[in-house]
Amino acid sequence: MSAAYGRDLSRAAARSGRDESIRTGAGRVAGHRVAVVASEYDFLGGSVGRAATRRATAAIERATAEKRVLLALPASGGTRIQEGTPAFLQMLTISAAIAGHRAASLPYLVYLRHPTTGGVLASWASLGHVTFAEPGALVGFLGPRVVEALTGAALARDAQSPRALRRAGVVDAVVAPVDLREAVQRVLRVVAVDRGPTTAESDTGAQPAGVELVERGEPDQTGDPWASVLATRAPDRPGLRAFLAASTSDLTLLGASELGQGPDVPGTPMVTALALLRGIPCVVIGQDREAQRHQPIGVRALHAAQHAVQRAADLRLPIVTVIDTPGAELSEEAERSGLAAAIAHCLAALLSTPVPTVSVLLGQGAGGAALALLPADAVVAAEDAWLAPLPPEGASTIMHRTVDHAAEMARELRITADDLYRLGAVDVVVARGPAGVGTTAGFAGLAGAVAHCLAGVAVRDAATRLAARRDRHRRLSS
Structure with missing residues (x-):
């Protein structure tokens, strides 16, 4: 680690009160067991390096082992540039852990916060079974300043908006933070692994109550x-x-x-x-x-x-x-x-x-x-x-x-x-x-x-x- 990077880490810790850009935890939402992986944007713009990856991956794998729903709340500029390509490759590590969670048929929900860009969006932040986004958030592959510097052209004002991504089918709903709990609860009542046995309102061996079935026999000659x-x-x-x-x-x-x-x-x-x-x-x-x-x-x-x-x-x-x-x-x-x-x-x-x-x-x-x-x-x-x-x-x-x-x-x-x-x-x-x-x-x-x-x-x-x-x-x- 360079001395300059060490100073960046120290300043980020003092500013944010955190030791890294990823926070993890577990709890319950409406009775459902949920694990959480959240970005800390105040710590170097939520950028992800090797230490943050180890923390996120451990939390995801623990959620898989414990058969918990996983909720991710990214807000990140992407890969930590101070660590270069080794940090860029960490997107594969986190995505592999997410793939293992999904392979176990365990729900993965994502809430895209402001801003979510770069390698984070191009990997684990875009792999949710259901994806919500914060209104007005900047959500895009690269930040508009970088795009303009590399291409010489500015992006349209709404090109990286949650509503544009909703129209494209990438985001399932734009949800204000105050409404997120209700939105997550509604999804969990359908997808949660601990929802209990699936039952219908009628027994499988009998005609369902309140349903009039058409009598079988010869074709109805009167119907047109x-x-x-x-x-x-x-x-x-x-x-x-x-x-x-x-x-x-x-x-x-x-x-x-x-x-x-x-x-x-x-x-x-x-x-x-x-x-x-x-x-x-x-x-x-x-x-x-x-x-x-x-x-x-x-x-x-x-x-x-x-x-x-x-x-x-x-x-x-x-x-x-x-x-x-x-x-x-x-x-x-x-x-x-x-x-x-x-x-x-x-x-x-x-x-x-x-x-x-x-x-x-x-x-x-x-x-x-x-x-x-x-x-x-x-x-x-x-x-x-x-x-x-x-x-x-x-x-x-x-x-x-x-x-x-x-x-x-x-x-x-x-x-x-x-x-x-x-x-x-x-x-x-x-x-x-x-x-x-x-x-x-x-x-x-x-x-x-x-x-x-x-x-x-x-x-x-x-x-x-x-x-x-x-x-x-x-x-x-x-």
Whole structure:
């Protein structure tokens, strides 16, 4: 250590009242056992060298051994320049400890404080299962002064803001320090390892309470598939937002997801979230019919869904997908961005994930955007929901070179929930009932059926579940 560096350390200790830039501890948040690794920015700008790394790594490994939730609160300029490249390599050491914690399926939460930059952000500060950020914080790869010095150009004022990173899906929520405790508690009620056994509101061996199932038998000759198509397209038909309101609690949106709030905030077409569904912790991946009026499902939305599948697998949480889409984005940009490949990778992720999965066919199910969320251990369908390779108008165009035969094609394509039940693609069809499935009140019964199916598939071990999932889809061709 140089004499100058020694003087820097002494001054930093006197100024901050700390002996290093990392502080660690353990405690409880709402009864959940939590370990904490926090930066001390007043100590050399929170920069991380070898001593700080040893302290952080020991705390992370101890949290893993004790099966604690890990909460990181970085505020750092990055690597400690006084120690050079050896300090830079410490980002690998801390990240390896985080990787071990995540490999044990233990939750890792991050709160990005002002400022968080450099090697810290490019390593362990960006590896959280859920990432919050402080409003107004500077969060970026390099500080703006360094960027301008190296490139000769200044960054836009908001390029390194939490809200910009939220729009990019890097930050899950912007949370004021006063609200952080509540935000962490909400997440822990879903992901915490000591949350106790997972239970549903109904026994797995019986029909869920309050759910009216469609009677099976011969096809319903009186039902009109085209009428179902029109019903699911009605402008006032409730969708994902009503389903979530009726069935979930402790909802935490993930990535860039937004639930719309009026015409000025239409929301995102694909919503991913942590939630309790009838008391069952899960990751929800759903298509918002209202948001799709403004923005169809494209590559970015499908990537968000695939990322949510990975988060669920990391945390060993069940997945509930909700299908309600008029179809994917049709544009030159979507084609150039690889829309078809994004659909394929999304459905492949659901086919191969080891966690329990239940899909909900809520309304429209047009084309690849619907297929991307369909693979599951069990599928629940609203009675008037439907699934087709493309909208009936598209099928009519292929067969008749006009959209005028759309109603006829809807009747010929076997698109209804009852058709899908007989094909073996749907397990439970929930009847409309007095209120109707396509109403907010009607979603309570649908939620009960989903919880019932979740409880049923969760009792299997992962290997048995994957084998049954493969057999399920193989039978579709028999």
